[in-house]
Amino acid sequence: MREALDPWTFIWAAYAIGVGGTALMIGWSLISMRAAERRRERSRER
Amino acid sequence: MHGFANPARFLRIARWLMPLLMVSGVVLAAASLAWGLFFAPAEGLQGETVRILYIHVPSAWLGMGGWTAIAVASLTELVWRHPLAGIAARAVAVPGAVFTAVCLVTGSLWGRPAWGTWWVWDGRLTSMLVLLFLYFGYAALAQAASGAGQGGSRVPAVFGLIGAVNIPIIHYSVLWWNSLHQPPSISVGKSAMAVDFLVPLLIATVGFSLIFGGVVLARMRAILADIQAEARLRRKAGAAA
Numbered sequence: 151m152r153e154a155l156d157p158w159t160f161i162w163a164a165y166a167i168g169v170g171g172t173a174l175m176i177g178w179s180l181i182s183m184r185a186a187e188r189r190r191e192r193s194r195e196r
Numbered sequence: 197m198h199g200f201a202n203p204a205r206f207l208r209i210a211r212w213l214m215p216l217l218m219v220s221g222v223v224l225a226a227a228s229l230a231w232g233l234f235f236a237p238a239e240g241l242q243g244e245t246v247r248i249l250y251i252h253v254p255s256a257w258l259g260m261g262g263w264t265a266i267a268v269a270s271l272t273e274l275v276w277r278h279p280l281a282g283i284a285a286r287a288v289a290v291p292g293a294v295f296t297a298v299c300l301v302t303g304s305l306w307g308r309p310a311w312g313t314w315w316v317w318d319g320r321l322t323s324m325l326v327l328l329f330l331y332f333g334y335a336a337l338a339q340a341a342s343g344a345g346q347g348g349s350r351v352p353a354v355f356g357l358i359g360a361v362n363i364p365i366i367h368y369s370v371l372w373w374n375s376l377h378q379p380p381s382i383s384v385g386k387s388a389m390a391v392d393f394l395v396p397l398l399i400a401t402v403g404f405s406l407i408f409g410g411v412v413l414a415r416m417r418a419i420l421a422d423i424q425a426e427a428r429l430r431r432k433a434g435a436a437a
Binding site: 168175180182192194 | 243297414
């Protein structure tokens with residue numbers, strides 16, 4: 151006998167993980183890029 | 197190819213290409229996910245859970261595509277000594293690992309209602325998990341090698357080439373061994389998938405691929421900036437001594 155599971159719980163969880171993971175990756179990459187480019191500018195000024 | 201070996205020329209291109217890839221990728225991915233979530237039909241056998249396809253399949257393809265890119269960049273670095281190839285390979289490791297992890301987690305979330313289990317140790321799932329560990333290993337090796345001078349970058353490059361053995365294993369695992377995972381529905385030039393599912397899936401794949409490209413360019417810019425800052429500080433320290 152198959153369990154009656156609500157498919158939407160799994161669908162929303164999958165979309166949240168996919169979208170959240172992608173958003174975090176984009177944010178982290180942009181922040182680390184800006185920080186590295188600021189470090190390069192500071193090294194030019196010193 | 198060596199025309200792009202000049203970091204200044206690469207940065208000029210990356211400055212406008214990176215935001216273009218990011219914005220167009222986010223728009224396409226968001227549109228395809230909304231399509232998959234609210235407008236695409238449910239499937240006869242799997243019902244509503246088929247909607248996980250639009251996240252899971254592009255993530256799987258990009259996880260595998262990421263390692264293929266690492267292997268090609270590693271070969272380019274080892275054979276032609278292209279100065280940006282090693283940086284490109286390092287930049288691919290994080291998005292590749294993220295998409296592989298998303299593929300594994302969303303696959304598990306799909307497996308529970310579809311198969312009745314979160315996980316099975318079959319060929320497809322296990323080889324995909326091995327790919328995630330390969331990404332972790334590559335990222336750690338590349339990080340360690342970044343402080344070891346020119347010769348150090350050859351170690352992650354060799355690791356990148358050897359790890360590519362896992363890509364055909366992932367692809368053919370569902371044909372070689374018994375698996376709960378279905379065989380491929382799409383191959384080059386043909387598809388067993390209905391158009392209603394195929395179109396949003398292809399748009400999602402293009403969208404996430406553009407995001408992947410944008411993230412790789414952003415990470416390449418970060419790695420290049422770090423190398424340039426460190427070289428400049430070292431030169432100044434040398435001059436002051």
